[in-house]
Amino acid sequence: MMQNINNIIELVGWEAIKLIIGLIGVLVVVVVNALVLTWAERKVSGHMQRRIGPKEVGPYGLLQPIADTLKLIAKELLTPQNVEKPLYFLAPVIVFIPVMVSFVVIPFDAYLQVKDINVGILVILAFSSLSVLSILLAGWGSNNKYSLIGSVRSVAQNIAYEIPLLLALLSVVIMANSLSLKDIVESQKGLWNIFVQPIAFLVFFIAGVAETNRTPFDLPEAESELVAGFHTEYSGMRFALFFLAEYTNMFIICAITTTFFLGGYQGPILPGFVWFFGKTYLLVFVILWFRWTFPRVRFDQLLNLSWKLLIPVSLVNLIVTGGILKL
Amino acid sequence: MVEKILEEIKASLVTAGLHEASYAQNGYHLSLELQTGNITDGAKLFMANAFYLEDLFCVDYIDYLELVYFFNSYKELYRVKVTLKVDADKPVAPTISHIYTMARWYEREIHEFFGVYFDGHPNLTYLFLHDGIDHYPLRKKRVPVPDEDKKLLNSFKPREEDDCFFVNLGPQHPSTHGVLRVVVKMDGEYIISAEPVLGYLHRMHEKMAENRSYLQFLPNPARIDYPGALLLNLAHVATVEKLCSIEVPERAHYVRTITCELNRIASHLLWFGAFPADLGALTPFMYAFDDREQILDILEDVTGSRLTYCYFRFGGLYNDIDDTFIDKTKNFIKRMRERFSMYDKLITGNVIFVNRAEGTGIFKQDEAIKYGCTGPFIRSTGIPYDIRKAEPYAVYDQVDFDIPTGTIGDNMDRYRVRMAEMEMSLRIIEQAIAKLPTGPFKAEKVPKKLKPPKGDIYFAVESSRGEAGVYVVSDESDTPYRMRWRVPSFSNLMTFPSLAEGNLIADAIATLGSYDIVVPEIDR
Numbered sequence: 001m002m003q004n005i006n007n008i009i010e011l012v013g014w015e016a017i018k019l020i021i022g023l024i025g026v027l028v029v030v031v032v033n034a035l036v037l038t039w040a041e042r043k044v045s046g047h048m049q050r051r052i053g054p055k056e057v058g059p060y061g062l063l064q065p066i067a068d069t070l071k072l073i074a075k076e077l078l079t080p081q082n083v084e085k086p087l088y089f090l091a092p093v094i095v096f097i098p099v100m101v102s103f104v105v106i107p108f109d110a111y112l113q114v115k116d117i118n119v120g121i122l123v124i125l126a127f128s129s130l131s132v133l134s135i136l137l138a139g140w141g142s143n144n145k146y147s148l149i150g151s152v153r154s155v156a157q158n159i160a161y162e163i164p165l166l167l168a169l170l171s172v173v174i175m176a177n178s179l180s181l182k183d184i185v186e187s188q189k190g191l192w193n194i195f196v197q198p199i200a201f202l203v204f205f206i207a208g209v210a211e212t213n214r215t216p217f218d219l220p221e222a223e224s225e226l227v228a229g230f231h232t233e234y235s236g237m238r239f240a241l242f243f244l245a246e247y248t249n250m251f252i253i254c255a256i257t258t259t260f261f262l263g264g265y266q267g268p269i270l271p272g273f274v275w276f277f278g279k280t281y282l283l284v285f286v287i288l289w290f291r292w293t294f295p296r297v298r299f300d301q302l303l304n305l306s307w308k309l310l311i312p313v314s315l316v317n318l319i320v321t322g323g324i325l326k327l
Numbered sequence: 328m329v330e331k332i333l334e335e336i337k338a339s340l341v342t343a344g345l346h347e348a349s350y351a352q353n354g355y356h357l358s359l360e361l362q363t364g365n366i367t368d369g370a371k372l373f374m375a376n377a378f379y380l381e382d383l384f385c386v387d388y389i390d391y392l393e394l395v396y397f398f399n400s401y402k403e404l405y406r407v408k409v410t411l412k413v414d415a416d417k418p419v420a421p422t423i424s425h426i427y428t429m430a431r432w433y434e435r436e437i438h439e440f441f442g443v444y445f446d447g448h449p450n451l452t453y454l455f456l457h458d459g460i461d462h463y464p465l466r467k468k469r470v471p472v473p474d475e476d477k478k479l480l481n482s483f484k485p486r487e488e489d490d491c492f493f494v495n496l497g498p499q500h501p502s503t504h505g506v507l508r509v510v511v512k513m514d515g516e517y518i519i520s521a522e523p524v525l526g527y528l529h530r531m532h533e534k535m536a537e538n539r540s541y542l543q544f545l546p547n548p549a550r551i552d553y554p555g556a557l558l559l560n561l562a563h564v565a566t567v568e569k570l571c572s573i574e575v576p577e578r579a580h581y582v583r584t585i586t587c588e589l590n591r592i593a594s595h596l597l598w599f600g601a602f603p604a605d606l607g608a609l610t611p612f613m614y615a616f617d618d619r620e621q622i623l624d625i626l627e628d629v630t631g632s633r634l635t636y637c638y639f640r641f642g643g644l645y646n647d648i649d650d651t652f653i654d655k656t657k658n659f660i661k662r663m664r665e666r667f668s669m670y671d672k673l674i675t676g677n678v679i680f681v682n683r684a685e686g687t688g689i690f691k692q693d694e695a696i697k698y699g700c701t702g703p704f705i706r707s708t709g710i711p712y713d714i715r716k717a718e719p720y721a722v723y724d725q726v727d728f729d730i731p732t733g734t735i736g737d738n739m740d741r742y743r744v745r746m747a748e749m750e751m752s753l754r755i756i757e758q759a760i761a762k763l764p765t766g767p768f769k770a771e772k773v774p775k776k777l778k779p780p781k782g783d784i785y786f787a788v789e790s791s792r793g794e795a796g797v798y799v800v801s802d803e804s805d806t807p808y809r810m811r812w813r814v815p816s817f818s819n820l821m822t823f824p825s826l827a828e829g830n831l832i833a834d835a836i837a838t839l840g841s842y843d844i845v846v847p848e849i850d851r
Contacts, residue, residue, distance in 0.1 A: 049613035145494050149516070149832075215607060216679055224501050224605045225836050295679045296607025298833045299516055 019115065026103040030248050035065040037247040040281075041288055048292040075236035080143070083233065087141030092234065092241035095134035098127035099248045106255050107182045109265045109272035120181040121169060124256060125162070128211065131249065132158040135220060135230050138242070142233040150229025153299060154213065154220035160303050161210040161217075164310035168204035171197055171314075171321040172260050185264030192263040197321070201261045203314045205283070208253035210302070212246065215291040222296055254283035329405050332376050333357075339372060348408070354569070354785035355397070355406040363420060366396075366411050370423040373398045373407070379696040380423075381406065382813040383433035385441045386800055387467045392418050392441055395798070397785065397813075401695070401705075401712040406785065418443040428697045429818050439480060440465040442472065452483040455526035455850060464534055491519055496836075498527045504601060505846030509823070509839070511832070518835050521827040523820060529850040536810035541567045541777045542641070544810070549635035551812060552848040554597050555791040556636040557590040557626075564639040565720055566786040566797040570779040571641070578766045579643040584721045584759045585656065586626065586638060588752040592663070593622040594791035595749050598843040602742065603674060605840030606683050611674055618666055625655045641777065643769025653760055660753050667750060675746075684739040688826050688838030692736065699818045702793020704842065707744045708736030714789035726758040738841040745843070776805050792816050792843055812851055816844045 039054070039062060046053025054061030079088070105120035107113040117123055132155055139151020173179060175196070176187035194201045210217040221229030231242045258264055258279040265272030297305070336345065336359065344360020361369050373380075381397035396409040413420050422445040424430040434445045435454040442463040445451060456464070458481055462471045472480070497508035506527035512519040532551055536544050548563045549556035561583055568575060600615030623633045629648050630638040638645050674680055690700075692708040705712060711730040715723040731747030733740025779801040787796035793815025802808040819842055827835040 045610075049610050050617055051613065145492060153516075218607065219833075222607065222833070224607060224840075225833055227501060292610050293673075294608060295603055295677065295683060296833075297679055298683060299831060301682060 022104065022115065023100070026100060029103065030100065030244070033251050034244045034247045035069070037250065037284065038065040038068060038243075040284070041291075044285065044288045045292045048289075069240070072237055072240040077236045077238060080233050082143045084141040084143060087137045088233075091134045091138035091141060092238040093134075094137065095131055095245040096241055098130040099245050099252065101127045102252045105181055106252070106259065107185055107264060108276050112265075112273055113182065116180055116182045119179045121173065121179050121184075121256075124252070125166060125169075128249070128252065129158065129162055131245065134245075138234070139230040142230070144233050146226040146228070146232050147230050150220040150222070150226045150232070154230060156299075157210060157213070157217065157219060157302060160306040161207045161310075164203050164306060164314045165207040165211060167311065167314035167318050168197075168200040168207065169256075169260060171200045171318045174318075174321055174325060181259050181264075185259055185266065188263045188266065192261065194261040197261065197317070199313060199317045200321075201257070203310050203317070204260070205253075205257055207306070207310060208257060209287060209290065210306070212249045212253055212287075214246075214250065214287055216294040216297050217302060218291075218296060219299055219302060224296075250284060250287055251280065254280045254287070257283055329356075329403070332372075332378075332405070332407075335372055335376070336369075339368060344410075350406075352569075353408075353783065354787075355408045357405070357407045359407060359409045361409055361411050363411065363413065366409070367421050367423060367426070369409055370396075370426045374426050374696070376400070377402070377696055378407070379699040380427040380429050380433075381699055381794070382796060382798065382811070383430055383437070384798070384811045385437045385443060385465070386809045386811075387415075387441060387465065389415065389467050391415050392443060394420055394437070394443070395811075396423075397796075397798075401710050404717045408785070413443060419446055420444075421446050422448040424448055427699070429699045429821050432817065432821055439463075442466070442470060442476065444476075450483070451479055453480050453526070455529040456480075457526070464531060490514060494832075497524075504840070504844065507820075507844065507846050507849070509827075511827070511835070513832065516831050516833075518827050518830055518832060521824045521835065523823060525850055527850065528847045530847075532851045533810055533812060536807055538806065540805045541779075541807065542775075544807075545640075546635070546637045548812075549637055550847065551814065551851055552790060552792070552795065552816075552845050553635055554594040554845060555590055556634065557587050557630075557638060558594075558788055558790040559795055560636060560639050561587055561721070562786065562788040562790070562795050562797050564641060565788070566784060566799055567641055567777065567779070569786055570782070570784050570799060570801060571777055573642045573773055574770055575642055576767045576770060577764050578647075579768050579770075580722045581759050581763045582644055582648055582768065583639060584723065584726070585648075585756050585763075586629070587721070588756045588759075589622050589626060589656070589659075590636070591791045592749050592752050593619050593626075595745050595752075595843075596622075598745060599670075599749075602837075602840045602843075603680065605837055606680060608674075608677075608680065611670075614666075614670075618663065621659050621662070625652065625659060628652055628655070640769060640773075642771075642773040643767070647768040653763075656756060656760065660757060663749075663753055667746070670746070675742075681739065683833075683837060684737070684742055684841075686737050686739075687830070687834045688738045688741075688841060690736040690822060690826060694822070694825070698822050700793065700815075700822060702789070702791070702815050702819065703741060703744045703748060704793060704815075704819045704822075705736075706730060707733035707740035709734055714787050714794050718787070720786075720788060722759065722762075723755075725762065726755050728755050738837055741841045778803055778805050787813070790815060792845065792848070793819060814848045814851065816842070816846075816848045820844050820849060 043053040054064040057063040057067045102124045104115050105117050105123055135154045136151045139147040172193055176184040213220050231239055258276060262279045265276040267275035346358045348355055348358045350356050378398040378400050381399040383396050386393045386395060392413045392415055394411040394413060398407045411420060420443055422434055424434055432454060434448055435451060437443050438445060438451050439453055439456045440463060458477060462469050491512055491514045494511045494513055495508060496511055498506040508524040510522045510524060532547055535547060548559035552559045596615045596619040600612035603611040627633050629652055630636045690708055692710060695705045695710060709732050711732050713730045716730060728751050731744050731751060733744050781801060781803050783800045785796060785798045787794050795815055796813035798811040799807050800809040826838050
């Protein structure tokens with residue numbers, strides 16, 4: 001038995017086994033995170049709106065997400081008549097790939113990381129910009145005017161907000177002298193980056209909310225204008241995949257913020273991953289809080305905010321950081 | 328001003344049909360009979376004197392059709408009824424839509440209901456009806472729609488051109504608050520033109536009124552404007568009371584004022600919840616409904632229903648209010664004042680909300696007379712016109728209240744005016760409760776079968792959206808010969824295309840939300 005296992009390990013290499021186990025772990029985290037966030041969103045929105053939210057299914061409505069999932073799985077997959085079939089089918093699948101890859105490089109704890117790549121942050125940024133492709137495909141393939149407007153908005157929004165996102169991260173990268181997420185966490189021993197780089201933190205978080213298409217930047221799916229935006233024509237499990245991706249994206253943005261600005265898994269007494277998830281979910285709560293208290297910005301206001309405020313501010317911040325470090 | 332317009336009419340128009348009417352009896356000051364040739368001049372004259380087109384409709388007297396134009400002024404109450412006789416067999420009249428823009432819709436309405444052809448009208452297509460209707464519904468005798476007219480009625484077709492596309496906002500759409508459809512021609516995110524398509528909730532209340540007695544029609548007004556049911560209920564009841572000279576006891580008047588103002592707050596709260604939802608903020612909706620629920624509970628106790636009230640009767644009320652009602656109302660006033668200061672902090676102080684609402688959907692003050700807009704919609708532009716002040720009914724002349732006005736007429740002004748109006752309503756209720764007299768709550772000896780004397784009457788109330796007027800022609804029978812409803816949302820919505828043009832779709836939807844339109848009221 002032992003011999004067999006050793007043989008297999010020799011055959012495919014220890015690294016590959018580690019990667020497969022890691023990916024399974026990532027899949028579990030993604031699904032569990034989506035379930036938790038569905039429940040959290042419904043509870044948070046309920047309490048913010050003077051309601052109690054779900055309470056019938058399970059204690060405190062904890063099993064509600066499972067019931068929701070079952071409903072979505074059981075639903076018939078409707079395909080509207082005049083859709084561009086390949087694109088329409090491909091979009092919900094593509095939306096999921098970048099989301100999974102981003103998880104690989106996030107350090108959940110000092111040794112709880114699927115793979116520490118020395119260009120970790122580039123991997124995340126490169127793949128997260130791919131998610132806009134799937135939104136564009138969904139909008140185009142749906143053959144629906146609302147979807148199309150929603151996806152076009154999404155592209156403009158993502159391009160505009162990726163720049164401040166990157167610039168804000170760069171100033172941290174300069175300080176840590178590394179692109180590896182683990183190094184960046186380690187560099188924050190003693191003092192978290194949020195205290196050193198408050199402006200970068202704000203810029204990154206705002207841009208991150210915009211990247212995930214959450215209120216007040218939820219223009220691609222603006223309900224009162226575009227019905228449901230790019231996913232108007234999707235139902236059942238296809239809709240669920242978009243839904244899952246949205247929640248996972250939210251988690252990733254919060255996880256990166258934690259890693260870059262809140263000291264990642266570092267913290268006293270409790271184990272590292274508890275700190276990591278605690279900080280991340282605190283940020284997730286802030287995003288939920290935004291959604292249930294803010295109106296939506298208008299399209300031109302959204303772009304103006306990025307091009308006229310966030311980008312100049314983060315550029316100046318980057319230059320000042322570089323200048324101070326050089327001196 | 329009154330003398331001036333009288334002189335001008337005498338100088339320039341044929342004066343054969345000029346009669347000074349009794350305002351107390353008819354609800355209008357002057358009746359003027361014009362010929363087909365000089366209605367355009369007449370309209371121009373009223374336009375020059377800043378009169379707004381209050382209403383335009385048709386009455387079928389079998390031998391001839393009578394077009395009735397009501398003109399009124401925002402500055403000083405002076406209602407003029409202008410009539411125009413047209414031939415019943417071949418009804419043709421000149422259009423006044425190039426002078427009063429609002430006449431475009433009124434004339435389309437008359438065209439499809441009576442078959443009157445308006446010479447020079449740009450678009451005489453269906454407004455409420457559809458081509459399954461093969462005769463003119465409001466004519467007293469069955470008159471089939473000729474083929475050529477049907478062709479004209481059916482000629483509305485949005486045409487796609489290069490660099491633009493059409494989007495149907497509605498009839499099923501999250502933002503249209505009912506079954507309004509707006510055909511929007513768009514260039515990217517910008518709107519080139521917007522055309523409201525009405526009639527998805529058309530139920531022909533005006534025809535219904537002709538077929539049932541005054542009492543039987545009593546529940547209908549609540550279905551015309553469901554969020555402000557009591558206010559329209561009052562319009563109908565008070566019109567009939569005035570027509571039949573029924574005296575109403577003082578206490579009933581006070582209770583009517585209190586319940587109407589409660590209903591106005593409920594209606595404004597509904598709007599207050601829906602407007603931020605159009606801007607993407609969904610939470611205020613729940614808060615507003617929480618408050619509204621309190622009013623519904625209070626009104627349920629006395630009226631017996633929660634939404635479509637039918638509480639007023641000819642000569643009084645269905646039943647009297649008691650101390651529990653007064654206590655509950657007082658508690659509600661206290662609660663509401665606290666809530667308003669909270670809303671002020673949460674919503675009026677929200678920078679995103681202010682940025683979205685300020686400077687968008689601006690409606691200019693001098694445009695108002697072209698459309699005949701009323702209610703909070705024109706008060707936001709700075710015109711202090713309120714029927715409760717201009718021609719007080721119930722006990723509005725005995726309570727002290729101001730008319731909140733805005734300055735530039737943008738979405739934020741409309742928001743502010745409605746919020747201030749709710750506070751004003753609380754003030755009115757407070758005073759009315761303090762002054763509430765004892766005594767009977769309904770008049771004695773109101774005949775079961777009302778047969779009003781021959782004549783016509785116009786009566787208007789300030790509903791939560793503006794001037795809701797009723798015009799009744801009585802022929803001494805127990806059913807009205809013709810009942811016409813002048814509804815505020817109809818003339819307010821007409822301004823939407825001009826406000827939407829050239830703007831972003833997000834702004835247009837916010838603007839549409841700021842109108843507080845009620846589709847059943849528009850479609851009737």
